[in-house]
Amino acid sequence: MLGTLALGVFGINSPQLGTDELVTWNVAERTTDQILALVHNVDAVHATYYLLMHGWTAVFGDSQTALRMPSALAMGGAAACAALIGGRLFGRRAGLCGGLLFALIPAVSRFAQEARSYALVVLAATLATYLLLRALDRPRSPWRWAGYALCLAVVGLLHLVALTVVLGHVALLVFRFVRRERSGLWGFCLAGAAGAACVVPVIVLGRSQASRQLFWLQAPDLWGLVGIWPQVFASALCAGAVITLAALAWKEGREGLVLCLAVAVLPPLVLWAASHGDVSYFRYHYVLFTVPAWAVLAGAGLAGVTRPSWRPVVAGLAVLALLVLPDQRTMRGTFQHDVPHGADYAGAARTIEKYYRPGDAVVYVRGAPWMLDQGVRYYLRRDLKLPEVFLAKTAAENNELYPAYCTRAAACLKGEGRIWVVVPGNGPDSLDAVPVHQARALRAKYTAYGAEHLSGLTVTLLQRKP
Template identity: 80%
Template structure:
């Protein structure tokens, strides 16, 4: 936990907020009634996360660190679950190796530093796996099955697609059934049914909203089953190393391997098959919860590969040194593990640095919202207004507003109703733009991309109204966007 939290907190405030994070900030700042009204129209699958972040930001604020800390804590908790699962399935050494490997995976840093619910999904899905193992230890314990059922419900409330983790759990129960270990079947069935029943309203709303939210995702080809893994790990090199280490565990406990491989492979396969219908669900963020299963298996592989690496036992005639509570043979036995972890850390270091790039959370737009806010603040005069040109998936208005000083008055010229007032993610604009202009002497125009004339990127009717009364005074081209100042014609 400490290692993962330390790695994730390094540079957590460096990347600017991405599109999804800006949505989190915007929705979390609304009242609970507004959030409830929003999820009836869109984003029902994120309702639980929005409500959680609403309470969190009310207490801790909305800085980069405040918005992203829940994800950092969640990834740290997931690391603990990885170590506990590994210890139960393959031994304490394997558990520790798996937990430390998990901390080094670049995707853990990437989504542990994002103000979105994916890290919480990773924690909930991994905790559900751990609670399942505990329940199978005492299959007659109603409390243990209740804990598992609640965790399954949390997984579904955070993200419906993550419920596919239960397929891996089913595979474990089938494996035990074949081996005539039939305890827990009824408890498992009742727990899954109870957990699924808790998320039924989200299932109904989510299915109705799926085509609107995921229309842009294409149906995956066969090669997508291979291409997804470098994306899941946020590093092709790390994906290869972790999968190779997992392969080294092939001689370890069969039950543990079945569980790890089922949780790691079945959800992507099922989502790939389901994505050839009306809606595609095949997106690497949606199967991020499989990373802990890979880490557990890789930890077992690393432990197995280094288990025989020990120095010769100390001579019986020579007194044992008393300078350390750890004997030299035991200390030496961990040396190959430390070397392996150090090598992996060096291999993924370039990817870890990339995860902390200024625009890594806004790929491919790389919009410099903070730079736009600095430009407006530097040259701002009382009475200035602003025009934001936006459209899915751009969040120029929210992005610039986040980085602007909260006490800077800027009327949005063509705004008819805010996204919050619409119970939507997007605002609405004036039907007659010329009627929305007042007597502002200067108007800032923020548009996506670097264009010679910003008004060319403005909707036609709005541009016509602006050209009639204003002329460009100056422009600044930043990464991913252009900021132009218009001055009223004499």
């Protein structure tokens, strides 16, 4: 747990906020009523996370570190759960190996530094698996089943797709049933039903919003079932090493093999099949919760082939650490968090701050996947308030992720002396990237005073014509 947390915190402030992280920040700073109004229109599946982050930022602030720290803490907790599951199924040595392998997987550090719900989903899904094992140890304990049901509800409230972890749990119960170990079957059914009932509103809203939010995802081909794993582990080398070690666990306890293999493999298979309908759900982010199961299996394999000496274990972990070191370094780069075309939001904010004068206004050109308005606004000083010239309603006022703009651009100009224009790309004329009706109004009354081309975007200062 401490190793995972240390790797997650190291360099946590280095990458700029990505597109999804900026959405998290934007929504978290809204009021509770505004968040609830938003999720009626879009992003209902993230409502619980947004409310959680709203409370978190109210206490700890909205710095990059503060926004990402819940994810780092969650990954640390997931490492502990993975080690406990491994110890319960394959022995303490295997559990320790699995927990340490989990810490070294690049995707773990990557999403420990992401201000989104994925790390919390990994924790909740892994904890649910551990609580299931605890409940099966004492199947007559209603409190253990209640804990399992509550954890399943949290999984669904954080991310509906992650409820596919239950497929692995069903596989374990079926395996036990075949072996005539039928205790706990009714407890599992009741707990599962109770957990699912808690997320029915999210299921209904999420289903109605799915086509709007995931329209851009294409149905996966057969190769997707293979190509997804390097993405899930954030490293092809790591994926190969962990899966190879997991294969070495085939001689270990059958119950553990059935559970971990089912949790690791069944959710991606089901999502792949479900993604050939109206909406595709096949995205590697959505199956990150399978990584602990792979780590537990790999830990069992490593512990089994090196028993009883610890030296080969240390050597194996050291080799894996060296193999993934380039990936660990890369993911901490400035533009590694899904920043479109390496847009330098912080650089744009520094440029504006350097030449800012009271009374300045701004025009941001946005559109998927660009988040120039939120990106630059995040990195600007909080006391520097730049009014947006063509803004009719902010995203919060619009109960959406996107703002609403003036339909008559010329009427929205109020005699501003200077206007900053931030556009994607590095074209010779920034106004060419501005919507036509807005560009026409700006060209009529303003002239370019200067421009600065940064990574992925351009900042231009317009001055009012005499």
